[in-house]
Amino acid sequence: MKKYFTFILAILNFFMMNAQVLKGNLWTAKKVENTYVISINDKASILESLTDFVTTQKIKAGQITGIGATNSATLRFFDPQTKKYVDKAFNEQMEIANISGNISENEGKPLLHLHITLGRKDYTALAGHLLDAKIRGAGEFIIYPIDSKIIKTKNEDVGLNFYDFEH
Numbered sequence: 001m002k003k004y005f006t007f008i009l010a011i012l013n014f015f016m017m018n019a020q021v022l023k024g025n026l027w028t029a030k031k032v033e034n035t036y037v038i039s040i041n042d043k044a045s046i047l048e049s050l051t052d053f054v055t056t057q058k059i060k061a062g063q064i065t066g067i068g069a070t071n072s073a074t075l076r077f078f079d080p081q082t083k084k085y086v087d088k089a090f091n092e093q094m095e096i097a098n099i100s101g102n103i104s105e106n107e108g109k110p111l112l113h114l115h116i117t118l119g120r121k122d123y124t125a126l127a128g129h130l131l132d133a134k135i136r137g138a139g140e141f142i143i144y145p146i147d148s149k150i151i152k153t154k155n156e157d158v159g160l161n162f163y164d165f166e167h
Contacts, residue, residue, distance in 0.1 A: 027053050040068070040139035046099070047112060047132045050141065054103055054110050061150035062143055064114065066099040069137030073118060075128035083159030087131055095119040099130065099141070104150040106161060111152055113161070 022029040022036075026049040029038040036057070040049045050064065071093045076085040101114035114130040152161040 022057070024049075024052055024056060029053065034145060036143040036145070038066075038141040038143065040135050040141065042135055042137065044135050044139070045132055046070075046130070046135060046139060047114075049135075049139075050112055050114075050143075051110055054112070054143070057145075059103055059110075059143065059145045060105055061148050062103045062145040064099065064101045064103060064112065064141060064143050066096065066139065066141035068096040068099075068135055068139035070094055070096055070118070070133040070139075071136035073116065073126075073133035074131040075116065075126065076131045077128055078160065080159070085129070085131075090118070090126060092120065093136060094121075094126070096133070096139070097125065101130075102150075103143070103145075104152045104163070106152050111161070113152075 020031040026044040074089045097117045097119045099116045104111050116130040118126040151164045153164040
C-alpha cells in the first residue's frame with residue numbers, strides 16, 4: 001500500500017512541477033506541458049481575451065475549444081452569393097455549449113477563427129461564426145498550440161480566408 005501512495009505522489013509531483021500559472025488582465029491560465037487551460041474573467045470579451053492570451057504567450061498556431069456562459073453574443077453568417085458576412089446580435093443569458101476553432105496568422109497578427117453553439121433558456125440552440133461575445137458567468141477554454149506558423153490569406157474568388165501553405 002505504501003508503494004501505491006508513493007507512486008501516486010510521484011505522479012502528482014510530476015504534474016505540479018510541469019504546470020505553470022499565468023495571469024493577464026482578462027484571463028488566468030495554467031500551462032501543463034504544451035497545453036493551456038484558460039479561464040476568462042466575467043464580463044470580458046472572448047475574442048479580446050483569447051487574442052491577448054495568444055499574443056502574450058506567442059502562440060502562432062493551434063486549436064481552441066471552450067465552454068461557458070454569455071449574455072451578449074454576435075454571430076456571423078457568410079453569404080457566398082454576396083461574399084459578405086451578415087451579423088446578428090443576441091442579448092440574453094445563454095450557455096456556451098461549445099466553442100471550437102483555430103489560431104493562425106493574417107498580415108502578421110493573430111487570427112482566431114471561432115465557431116460557437118449557444119443554448120437558450122428554452123433549450124433551443126444558435127450556432128455560427130463567432131464575431132464576439134462577453135462572458136457572463138464562466139468561460140473555460142483549452143488551447144493546444146502547434147509548433148509552427150500557419151498563415152491565412154483571403155481568397156478573393158470565394159471571399160474567405162484560407163490556409164496559405166505557400167508562405
